[in-house]
Amino acid sequence: MKKITVMEIQNAVKGVLLCGNADTMIEGIAIDSREVSSNDIFFAIVGEEQDGHIYAGSAAEKGCPAIVLHNKQIADEVKKIRPDTAILLVEDTTRALQDLAEWYLSLFPIKKIGVTGSTGKTTTKEMLYAVISQKYKTLRNLGNYNNHIGLPLTIFHLEEDIEVGIFEMGMSEFGEIHRLADIVRPDLAVITNVGTSHIEYLKTRENILKAKMEITDFFQDKNKLFVNEDNDMLTKKMVSKCMQEKKKDDASYCEDFQIVTAGEDEHADFQLSHRRDLGESGIQFTITHEKTSQEFSLPLLGNHNGWNAMLAVAVGASLDISLKEAAAGLANMEGTNRRLNIEVKNGIKLIDDTYNASPDSMKAAIDVLMSISGARKVAILADILEMGEVAEEYHYQIGEYVSHKEVDVVITIGKNAKFISEGAEAASKKTIVIHHEEKETLMDNLEDFLKPGDVVLVKGSNGMRMAEIVNKIRSL
Template sequence: MEHMSFDEIVSAVHGEVLLKGKYSGFNTVSTDTRKIEKEDIFVALKGENFNGNEYIKTASEKGSAICIVDEILYKNEEIKKNTTIVKVRDTKQALLDLAEAYRTKLNLKFVAITGSAGKTSTKDLVAAALSGKYKVFKTAGNFNNQIGLPLMVFKLDNSYDIAVLEMGMNNFNEIHTMAKAARPDIALITNVGTAHIGNLGSRENILKAKMEITNFFNEKSILIINGDNDMLATVKDKQYSIIKSGIECEADFKAINTKLGENCVDFEVLEKNNSTKERFHLDMPGKHTILNAMLAVACGRIMNMNYEEIRQGLKKLQSTSMRMDIIEGNKFTIINDCYNANPDSMRAAIDVLKNYGGKRKIAVLGTMGELGEVAFASHKQIGEYAAQNNIDLLVTIGDYNKAYEEGFKAVDNEHFTVDRYKYKAFENYDGAVDFLAKEYLQKEDTILVKASRAAKFENIVEKLKKSNS
């Protein structure tokens, strides 16, 4: 980490020094005493089932240089002489404030990514593309919220050229607080769909929440958007630059001559005011992959990369696990997309299944979370979409089986019959796995498994994998 003085730290978090230890510098910032090491700063966060303020003695015993607290639940005699205690009004806010102050010590470019779907895939694509010329840091796993993002900032130093950070949200002001801490130079928005509409009420409000990523932009900042998305297409010129990419729209970076393979895509990039066509191949399936890759290409070009550097970077692509992981077994193929689910990503996954090889196409779908009043209608629409794309069998598990069934039946009523296995509903995944593995699946079938993270559909994948050897 880059150096911050003790006074800078206390000032950044608006803290009061309650107990002054023998401070000689710090190593990194931690919120977990299980992982804390000597000379770390420990920020005592509170959650529904835990209170970090209860672990100050442990943090001190492990060698914490500074403990930042918002409750006094320790005794002075429990604290080691090298530990300083700083009290703040709110430790969660202090974590963000400290990250914001640390950000000023960093001379690298910050690229921030948000969207209703495709954030993580786009993060992986952007980081890979930029790595063709630069040393790049990217958000690990799902550290994309108001706690995870500042922890990613603290992992940075000036040996990096670019940080690619993912920003998720459930409500207003969340991206705002992350943007305040990270101060992105470039922001990318993948799309605006219906994820979290239960909290925000409308797609217009979702757009407003996503656009918070630009709240700290200046005239040198750049926003890159997927112009094919109907909501993003409404974004007008601001005091900063707006760059559009896409397939259907008039764009600064347009994908043409697109080809969708079973587990890959091919396309050419046509840059505005340039007649040269640049061809790309990616070993990732789906039209959504092209849209996300176009954002990465645009970002690379803005960062003064030539197309060959971008191509070489994309060859290094390392994608985050459980997102469109294709597992080919001895009998059938599993498309594992269990990390998250909303209506946009569900449609994208069904598109991949449709284009994939194999004799029969099976979709195993579960609950999509945080959809509020539109939940039933949204699940019904995905049932319709599955039928429209000629899925041989739709298996659903969870609270919205009836909605999926109504949607599937509305499109494919002529052939709809539970007895003929066109559609099957289960209350839990044990029954679904038993049916699929023991009764239904045949050699060369392809099966998509997808639901919101809380459904833990990765358990289905693991069980299916065992029957596929």
């Protein structure tokens, strides 16, 4: 992080300096008191489970030179512990963290790319990094730092030599991407797809599209939006309709930015073709743009990753990265933790896709399972959360999909996953179907049930903690 002063921070967050030296130099941002250093400023963030104000005194005792609080009583207590600490009082510490990130980002003349979508955000972000870092010094979110706190923390990793920033933006309801886009003000934006994630809160896919399109809320005519036109909600017609509705709601909304399409349609700006699933070896595909074609080899599982890759290639082209250069970058990609990672344990091929789940990503994971060679294909599937009123319908459809793909064994865990079992049993009698209300009962029987030669997929929403199943299989 570039060095900044407490006074600069005070101005950015519109805070009141209660005590301490405004000229104190800051070299890092911390929200965990256990990780503060002697050059950090500590933000006492109020989270769902913890209030950072409780640990402000601990941060001061560890030598943290500056602290941001919105509780005056706590501020007075910290002042008694270390009177020389620079204490900034603000209205809301989370908002202050975001305001500081917005100001800090404005110090750097970099090209900014925003990435969102119902599925594939993180994978596409990593693909963008693989492509763009071929030519530019690039920063991107680490891990899943894509929310109202994680994105600002990513921004503070900017250094003077960074030329391009890639910022993944997650959401579950209206307004969340709007705020992240306000912080970043992306020059280029990507929407990977519009599915059914968070439909419990947003009710319709049209609303999900509208929420994703908030990434363009601060666009001007020079900016570009890249979309997967093969997704039924991201055709030019659907996107343009959404833009018109946004214009009605906000007269200042710009409709004149360029929409760049990618997909298998021959009229797409970047045309994807000849997708080939090579199983454990990854996938191959061809991308054509302006009569130039390039074959790509991607060492990631899943034919669906061709759609993520084409978007990364399209964005790269807008930064003068050739198709050939993009192919070289993607050829060396590494998989993202807990997203279709494959490993072999005691003769069992284990596919770990436990980071999260949606109906679309679960079907894609089933396709990957069937592409891997092995004796039995076993799918261990848990609840997809945040589905609301359509939970039964979508889980049942996944069960039908599992049977139609001729998975040998499907094991389901959870309240809604029982509908996967019901759908699988109704669609075919060939698939062995087993349901557990709790994963603990399954874990007790895994050692006796799984056999060398099995290919095992483990998938479910992050809240279902399916990583515990993966760890159990690893320990067999």
